[in-house]
Amino acid sequence: MTSVLIVDDQHLIRTGVAAILRTSPDFSAVTEAADGEEAVAMATEHRPDVILMDIRLPGCSGIDAAERILALSLTPQPRIIILTTFDVDEYVYEALRVGASGFLLKHSSPERLLAAISLIASGDMLFDPSVTRRLIEAYVPRQCGPSPRTAAVLEQLTAREVEVLRLVGRGLTNDEIAVALVVSEATVKSHLHRAMTKLALRSRAQAVVLAYEAGLMGQVPRQTGQVEAVG
Template sequence: MTAPHAPGSGSAVAAGPGPRVVIADDQELVRTGFRLILTARGIDVVGEAADGAAAVEEVRRLRPDVVLLDIRMPGMDGLEAARRILAEDPSCRVVMLTTFDLDQYVYAALAAGASGFLLKDVTSDHLAAAVRLVGTGDALLAPSITRRLVERFAAGAPVPAPADHRDLARLTPREREVLALLGRGLSNTELAAYLTLSEATVKTHVARIFAKLSLRDRAQAVVLAYETGLVAPGDRDL
């Protein structure tokens, strides 16, 4: 099983203080292992929880920057916990923990606001790098990977017409085009080449889209592009 890629080669982890983290998993060994790995790399694990309800309470009490949430837990699962956590604190970043790289809950978790996924057999360096990345406000999965995951699980779900999503009316025609291309998994460099724009201009468009639509990161942009019909499952790469 191959873990999703985190930035960097895996041989080094960025220096400096890391985000404050809560780990929620019903397996004590998983929580302990992740805590030891992160703590050894200067990342502060401020709390742990064995189920979704406890995770919600710990996040409410501790206000961490990042929450590692197991998707499948007894009682309240990670999906419902993610929804409640992000409803109370949209600035919090949620990373879902899963045993399988194509979990059936991937689409629902991204739609609920998760910033990415980690397999439980992730390497120590990738775990630390991923937590640091999400703590800076970025998405953990590359847009193209996120798009493939969304395609697999969104194919059977009805999507509204673009006109049915009122927020899209706030976008300029160019911003709608950029959002559609984000949904197809294009990076800023690829967007710049395709649209014949500078990367600085592309970054400006992306930032304005995020602000107007209250999107956390590129993973959420991909989901919204599907939900609004700007991109349909099965659309070919450009």
């Protein structure tokens, strides 16, 4: 059973989404907040599994509220879906940057909404890898190597962790990375978990953003003595 917090300043939208969720047996609790500040307070009090967060909120924006909530390190950590009427690339990039797990337009069907929440609650992301790459390439300046800001950060990683991070940036799944590096999927998960822990990343989406910001997508794979088939 999944608990959900709905954050939207439009009462009609908020109550409409809540009504849809309350008709489904898959959700144990549905709470509501009308602005970013209230969202932070409600997330702290109710510890929802998933938060549907509008972007344009009075005072504290949805992006800022999402960042503040994720910084609280709540247990369990809520997974955030940015819910908006604005199909604007910049918002998707900002949602990725702060660690949101999905992006959904308000004109989506009720069936799509329910499926999206279930997907996010199970630990997946709601971003198409090809779209993610296009967005980040548009908003991150092209570099031929790591920027001074990220070079020191990358020095914390082993060669294999850097390789895994680069392939995550390309949009590959753990299984696809395992095939490319000729290792087990469990090994990939272990490398990725250690890399994200060292870099203080909260989501795979943030790992994708960092891979681009660090200039890894233009680098030649570092040799570690194992065969690679990444093309």
